Amino acid sequence: APVEKSYIMIKPDGVQRGLVGEVIGRFERKGFKLVGLKMFRCPRQLAEEHYGELKDRPFFPKLVDYITSGPVVCMVWEGDGVVASARKLIGKTDPLEADPGTIRGDLGLHKGRNVVHGSDSPENGLRETGEEELITEGMNVSVTANP
Ligand code: DAT
Numbered sequence: 001a002p003v004e005k006s007y008i009m010i011k012p013d014g015v016q017r018g019l020v021g022e023v024i025g026r027f028e029r030k031g032f033k034l035v036g037l038k039m040f041r042c043p044r045q046l047a048e049e050h051y052g053e054l055k056d057r058p059f060f061p062k063l064v065d066y067i068t069s070g071p072v073v074c075m076v077w078e079g080d081g082v083v084a085s086a087r088k089l090i091g092k093t094d095p096l097e098a099d100p101g102t103i104r105g106d107l108g109l110h111k112g113r114n115v116v117h118g119s120d121s122p123e124n125g126l127r128e129t130g131e132e133e134l135i136t137e138g139m140n141v142s143v144t145a146n147p
């Protein structure tokens with residue numbers, strides 16, 4: 001089986017509030033492996049595909065407006081169990097219900113501005129990481145700190 005991957009996206013509120021380093025740092029400190037990273041403005045069609053499972057929910061139009069409203073930082077993190085572990089690090093959907101110590105619990109207030117996305121299953125991890133060209137060649141090279 002391919003190595004498990006999670007698609008982690010820092011949403012426009014997280015980027016605007018200057019939380020990119022904070023979020024990336026939490027995944028780095030946990031120890032998962034970063035294998036792709038990109039900053040971009042999500043096109044509307046991609047946002048609608050990404051959240052396709054929610055298209056009949058009343059908040060869907062607002063969700064797509066928000067996700068496309070400014071730049072996002074998307075990443076692919078890799079490792080056994082990364083999908084479930086990332087969901088724990090991120091916390092519950094509603095930041096008011098998310099536990100302290102989680103990204104949403106520590107850094108958010110509103111369900112509609114919850115800082116970060118994380119894949120909800122290994123299958124969706126592979127689907128979502130495939131939506132954008134995030135993984136390029138040469139990610140498995142180790143570099144020593146001191147030349
Ligand atoms: P999660 O991001 O925790 O996987 P989800 O997949 O159910 O949550 O929903 C995707 C995003 O949609 C979520 O991060 C924020 C938004 N959302 C979900 N439920 C909402 C609601 N009841 N009102 C407003 N926005 C909501």
Ligand code: MG
Binds near residue numbers: 118
């Ligand atoms: Mg979800």
